[in-house]
Amino acid sequence: MAKTITQEFVKGLWAEIPPFRLVLGLCPTLAVTKSVESGIGMGLATTFVLVGSNVLISMLRNVIPAKVRIAAFIIVIATFVTVVELLMQAFTYPLFLTLGIFIPLIVVNCIVLGRAEAFAYKNGIMPSLADGLGIGVGFTLALASLGAVREILGNGTVLGHSLFGPSFEPFTFMIEAPGAFIGLGLMLCLMNLVGKK
Amino acid sequence: MGDMIKMVVVLTVLSAFSGGLLAAIRDNTKDKIENQQLQFVKGPAIKSIFRDASNDPIADRFKLTDGEIERSFFVAVLDGKAKAVAFESYGKGYGGDVGLMVGIDTETDKIVGAGVTTHAETPGMGAKAKEDPSFVDQLKGVSVADPIKVTGDGGSINAISGATITSRAVCAAATDVAAVYQRLKPQIEENLKAFTK
Numbered sequence: 001m002a003k004t005i006t007q008e009f010v011k012g013l014w015a016e017i018p019p020f021r022l023v024l025g026l027c028p029t030l031a032v033t034k035s036v037e038s039g040i041g042m043g044l045a046t047t048f049v050l051v052g053s054n055v056l057i058s059m060l061r062n063v064i065p066a067k068v069r070i071a072a073f074i075i076v077i078a079t080f081v082t083v084v085e086l087l088m089q090a091f092t093y094p095l096f097l098t099l100g101i102f103i104p105l106i107v108v109n110c111i112v113l114g115r116a117e118a119f120a121y122k123n124g125i126m127p128s129l130a131d132g133l134g135i136g137v138g139f140t141l142a143l144a145s146l147g148a149v150r151e152i153l154g155n156g157t158v159l160g161h162s163l164f165g166p167s168f169e170p171f172t173f174m175i176e177a178p179g180a181f182i183g184l185g186l187m188l189c190l191m192n193l194v195g196k197k
Numbered sequence: 198m199g200d201m202i203k204m205v206v207v208l209t210v211l212s213a214f215s216g217g218l219l220a221a222i223r224d225n226t227k228d229k230i231e232n233q234q235l236q237f238v239k240g241p242a243i244k245s246i247f248r249d250a251s252n253d254p255i256a257d258r259f260k261l262t263d264g265e266i267e268r269s270f271f272v273a274v275l276d277g278k279a280k281a282v283a284f285e286s287y288g289k290g291y292g293g294d295v296g297l298m299v300g301i302d303t304e305t306d307k308i309v310g311a312g313v314t315t316h317a318e319t320p321g322m323g324a325k326a327k328e329d330p331s332f333v334d335q336l337k338g339v340s341v342a343d344p345i346k347v348t349g350d351g352g353s354i355n356a357i358s359g360a361t362i363t364s365r366a367v368c369a370a371a372t373d374v375a376a377v378y379q380r381l382k383p384q385i386e387e388n389l390k391a392f393t394k
Contacts, residue, residue: 060211063207064207065200065203065207067200067204068204068207071208072207072208072211075208075211075212075215076211076215078215079219082219082222083218083219086219086222086223086226086230087222087226089226089230089233089234090226090229090230091229091233093230093233093234093236093237094237097237097238
């Protein structure tokens with residue numbers, strides 16, 4: 001009955017890839033995917049928090065009383081988020097400036113709390129680690145691909161490298177907020193099309 | 198009853214542990230974060246103010262306490278003599294505080310240059326204060342004893358069109374710098390001596 005560690009990891013990459021399949025964590029998905037780089041940065045920061053909180057909550061799952069579990073989860077998650085915030089400020093300051101307020105907002109990202117509640121509180125350490133890593137990598141991939149779509153169409157570049165030369169007239173609106181919704185919608189549509197049996 | 202105690206104990210221990218961990222990390226990253234901020238936020242402004250300096254104004258700095266506030270002063274060696282300092286102050290802008298770095302020549306008491314460091318002004322409007330150097334360049338050569346105001350308020354600085362509040366914030370920050378400079382001038386000169394080689 002129990003799934004293997006590998007299965008727990010892989011499910012985050014396609015079957016339960018957060019923004020597209022679970023449609024969770026949309027706030028950062030829409031806000032920071034203006035470029036591939038910030039998408040990857042946000043994804044990695046979230047992955048760190050997810051793995052850390054999943055492992056710690058799984059370790060403590062027999063100690064935390066059910067009635068105060070949400071409060072305990074939030075403490076754990078908020079701690080990891082603050083750690084990420086400090087580390088980013090110390091080592092990748094330009095990226096921190098781009099992501100800005102969305103780093104502290106990882107605390108209220110539904111994916112992190114969702115995995116703690118739905119998975120880590122009920123499972124052992126290794127499966128929780130795999131789950132956190134899988135969902136995190138999936139989230140990173142999703143943000144990076146949405147970031148790529150928006151950066152290519154909206155700016156004609158990928159990771160800052162120009163793709164089409166000067167004759168390309170970018171769809172600037174893809175970089176703006178509406179572009180995020182349209183890009184996300186198209187990608188959801190594409191995923192459903194491919195996933196349809 | 199036992200349940201109750203357990204809840205309190207678990208949450209208390211968890212919070213205390215998180216608090217301790219974060220304090221430790223904060224202590225260890227504090228200097229690094231300050232350096233990063235200097236490099237990426239204040240660095241460009243300082244470099245543009247002291248283009249002709251023969252030293253590194255970011256490395257050559259000292260701190261003075263002014264009332265409750267501790268301020269960093271950046272020293273520039275011009276014509277072989279450490280005679281100019283730059284420091285930062287803030288004015289209330291449209292989207293929050295606008296930080297302005299102002300360089301002052303201590304021999305003439307005149308502003309040698311200024312640059313906006315941090316702001317949250319509207320892109321394309323108030324944000325021009327940072328992007329378009331011609332606005333802050335108006336401060337060049339202004340004496341610290343002169344009133345620094347936009348033309349609409351009876352001063353001599355032409356405001357950015359459509360961004361009067363931002364322009365006023367910049368002037369307020371410059372006025373504050375001038376006031377602090379006049380107040381601390383003896384101490385500033387004392388500290389500058391150490392930098393002339």
